[in-house]
Amino acid sequence: NQKAVQEHGVVEIMRGCPNGCRFCHAGVYYRPQRIKSKELIIQETDHLVFDAGYREVSLTSLSSADYPDIENLLDTLNERYKGYNVSFQLPSLKVNSLSLPIFEKLSTVRRSGLTFAVETPEEMWQLSLNKEVYAQHLKEIILEAKDRGWSSAKFYFMIGLPVGNYFGKENNPTGKSEEETIVEFMTQLQAETRIQCNVNVGVFIPKPHTAYQWVKQITPEEAKAKMEYIFTNLPRGKFKVNRGNYYATVLEGLLSRGNFETGKVILNAYKKGARLDAWDEHLRQNEQYWEEAFSEASFDVKKYIYKDWNIEEKLPWDSVNLGPSKAFFKKEWQNSIDHVLTKKCSAECDHQRRGSGIP
Numbered sequence: 001n002q003k004a005v006q007e008h009g010v011v012e013i014m015r016g017c018p019n020g021c022r023f024c025h026a027g028v029y030y031r032p033q034r035i036k037s038k039e040l041i042i043q044e045t046d047h048l049v050f051d052a053g054y055r056e057v058s059l060t061s062l063s064s065a066d067y068p069d070i071e072n073l074l075d076t077l078n079e080r081y082k083g084y085n086v087s088f089q090l091p092s093l094k095v096n097s098l099s100l101p102i103f104e105k106l107s108t109v110r111r112s113g114l115t116f117a118v119e120t121p122e123e124m125w126q127l128s129l130n131k132e133v134y135a136q137h138l139k140e141i142i143l144e145a146k147d148r149g150w151s152s153a154k155f156y157f158m159i160g161l162p163v164g165n166y167f168g169k170e171n172n173p174t175g176k177s178e179e180e181t182i183v184e185f186m187t188q189l190q191a192e193t194r195i196q197c198n199v200n201v202g203v204f205i206p207k208p209h210t211a212y213q214w215v216k217q218i219t220p221e222e223a224k225a226k227m228e229y230i231f232t233n234l235p236r237g238k239f240k241v242n243r244g245n246y247y248a249t250v251l252e253g254l255l256s257r258g259n260f261e262t263g264k265v266i267l268n269a270y271k272k273g274a275r276l277d278a279w280d281e282h283l284r285q286n287e288q289y290w291e292e293a294f295s296e297a298s299f300d301v302k303k304y305i306y307k308d309w310n311i312e313e314k315l316p317w318d319s320v321n322l323g324p325s326k327a328f329f330k331k332e333w334q335n336s337i338d339h340v341l342t343k344k345c346s347a348e349c350d351h352q353r354r355g356s357g358i359p
Contacts, residue, residue: 080103089106231243
């Protein structure tokens with residue numbers, strides 16, 4: 001029998017995220033942060049273990065390591081299922097939320113995969129994203145993990161973020177592109193830790209209701225050039241680099257920041273035969289249908305996707321209110337340019353618009 005790829009149970013332990021990464025739409029959409037009680041987590045885990053028979057359980061959220069007293073929760077779960085060979089994992093770990101005790105608790109039964117959402121390695125650029133992922137801390141974490149038996153780790157990066165020369169050369173003291181910086185960072189990290197590195201590089205798709213809703217999206221040709229540089233310059237054996245379908249970014253960009261005519265374009269492509277585009281083999285077959293739909297649209301679709309957005313222009317989604325005001329996103333955009341961190345969102349913070357109904 002062939003084992004299913006995702007044969008593990010999932011328990012959502014927290015909804016929303018306090019960190020406020022400026023590229024992240026989910027962090028805005030799911031505000032405010034809500035913590036699931038330990039009792040309810042245990043109840044749901046009991047069902048997965050005793051009724052469904054799972055022996056691997058993911059404790060998911062947008063940032064699971066930020067769950068209050070996560071170490072105590074892991075202690076409780078490990079003790080409760082001690083005799084049932086159940087292991088737990090935290091997906092997409094935020095580097096500066098991690099500690100040695102968390103690693104020890106995650107490896108009590110079996111070692112789950114290590115996944116680090118780095119996004120971009122240059123510290124100044126991380127501040128622009130409102131993230132803190134310090135290289136030295138990451139190195140220490142990986143060395144600790146190796147001492148406890150981990151032999152590989154997965155790293156997530158994005159290309160096309162508003163970093164590097166996006167705001168001008170004065171905001172890029174190294175003078176290097178994001179793909180050069182990723183290669184240099186990973187090469188040095190691997191040399192210092194000797195861990196097998198699985199590198200996933202995605203293309204950043206700007207999202208509405210974020211500080212980066214005005215960012216110019218890179219084209220598939222630009223994305224391919226950046227990805228090929230990374231793939232070529234990270235040596236095989238030490239690194240495994242996953243590359244996606246660049247044409248998918250066209251559709252993602254259209255769906256992300258579409259205007260009032262976007263639905264007609266999608267319907268037209270569907271009528272022509274576009275189906276199951278989330279699968280690469282189908283998308284390759286359907287590109288012709290999308291190109292025909294684009295050519296028949298009432299606006300220049302690709303020019304719209306890759307245009308320079310003006311921070312003062314009226315946006316198609318301005319009539320939708322997710323809580324924070326447009327003024328807040330403009331301020332966050334300026335903070336990104338200035339590499340300034342914004343404090344975490346909480347019930348008492350001033351990130352929300354008064355009268356929005358969101359605490």
